Amino acid sequence: MAPTAPMALSTPLAPAADNPIFAVAARAEALRARGADVITLAAGEPQAATSAVVVEAAVAAVRDPATHHYGPAQGHPELRALVAARLSEDTELPWTEGDIQIALGAKHALFLAAQALIGPGDEVLVAAPGWPGHAEVVTAAGGVPVPVETDHAFRISPDALDRRRTPRTRAVILSSPGNPTGAVHPESRLRGIADWARRHGIWVIGDDIYRAFDHTGTYRSVLRVAPDLRARTIVVGGVSKEHAMTGWRVGWLAAPPEIVASARLHVSRTITHVPTVNQRAALAALNDADTPADAARDYRRRRNLLVEALNAIDGIDCPLPDGGMFAFPDVSDLLGDRGWTSSADLATWLLDTAHLAVVPGEAFNAPGRIRLCFAVDDRTLLTAIDRLRTALGTTPTEATYDIDAPNPEVAR
Known part of the structure; x- marks a missing residue:
């Protein structure tokens, strides 16, 4: 699907007085409230719930008068x-x-x-x-x-x-x-x-x-x-x-x-x-060493998956991050001729058109890039990738990724 001209938001994506990352999340929530099926790769947090071990410890603490x-x-x-x-x-x-x-x-x-x-x-x-x-x-x-x-x-x-x-x-x-x-x-x-x-x-x-x-x-x-x-x-x-x-x-x-x-x-x-x-x-x-170790293993696999998919899209160049929870691709080749003047314009268009929330690089002093969080579940990540590829003019069937691969190599 070829992109149309960027759509203006009735509410600015990143008001000067707000944290721009939170502004993206707030805009996504506003769209959800109107019935849109929005996928968020903009959050700087894991999608997973806190472990049951931690929750049970908190419940026990609530019942302990010493915590009152x-x-x-x-x-x-x-x-x-x-x-x-x-x-x-x-x-x-x-x-x-x-x-x-x-x-x-x-x-x-x-x-x-x-x-x-x-x-x-x-x-x-x-x-x-x-x-x-x-x-x-x-x-x-x-x-x-x-x-x-x-x-x-x-x-x-x-x-x-x-x-x-x-x-x-x-x-x-x-x-x-x-x-x-x-x-x-x-x-x-x-x-x-x-x-x-x-x-x-x-x-x-x-x-x-x-x-x-x-x-x-x-x-x-x-x-x-x-x-x-x-x-x-x-x-x-x-x-x-x-x-x-x-x-x-x-x-x-x-x-x-x-x-x-x-x-x-x-x-x-x-x-x-x-x-x-x-x-x-x-x-x-x-006291729980397993949860972060398991998360790190899953994030590494999803990192590889997302980076491979991003690099398969014309106009996107995504380095493989050493760590963390984010991909940070260069999208500058998508701008200009395709109707956007900044990565903020692209992020706005993706949110309104593909219902996919990402953070524009301007939030990080890096115009021409976007940030995508891969600390989400497999199905959310696959759906987000398909939306991104479809919105930017490619089709999901062109992807070569395999969510079940334990450690896919990244094609660059």
Whole structure:
């Protein structure tokens, strides 16, 4: 089916005041409310439900009178101890519960880190393309987010960092695997970044929320590569992605004492503490190693499937992501002659015409690309692929993918 001219939305796809990713989801929900059969590959979360083990732990916690009262602002000691044990394994450094602050998800943990570290006018280097939330937490702290161009594999380099460094540079946010690119920084690159940060006295904020979804086996914590940076490093994590618990809002930061103290004070003065029932659920999740391992295996297979299908469509070039839950193809060859002037126009047209929700690259400082989430079930992904191929002028029968293949090779 040849595309028609892009359709204007009565409600803008991404209002300037809104997170553009949430704006896409809201537009999709509005279409569903009017009866449209919309498939969403725009969400930054697993489609799967939280595991029964975690749900049952939460139900038991609700029934326990001990959860009905105030808890410590820093978080439940048992949960903090379990997070510390995981960090010790990741970094090969000793961590204790005192080094951990429990937060309302990783986004809140990043906010707490920025509030503790960033002052008015301080500059923080963020990857471009990159998740907009990194820039947003810097701005919320009065700082200035400075985009750093990534290389062909979407990784930041010491040279690129140094080109953007000024006397006001306070920190760099390093996400590996990244969102939306899936880029995993290998040890050699991490070592170079660490050397650069050490030389210039720059803090490192490591966003490790996608750590469980490294499809290359090369993920390393920056502190495992450069343990001497511990006094100037903050590590952020959570259960949202690897345990399908985005709605439960439990994350954490691990940091030097002064950062944890600031974060604890901020939590005490605002939310008091993360809900105790949710922390009990997170405790059960961290004791469950099977769920993230199973999810990672399924996501790797679906990643291969989606990338193969995207590369079979004329005008789309999709690299194979190292990790994460997203494909991030270049669609610039589809634009112009086919009636769209931007990837935002294409995303709008796909949503209105094919009832397929994707996120335009403009949301990530990457015009000419779109982001598609493959953390969905097999049938949803296959249907989405067929809609995409049909809408862009190819037919589903031309596809060569096999959803039952355990590890299909990607044809490039």
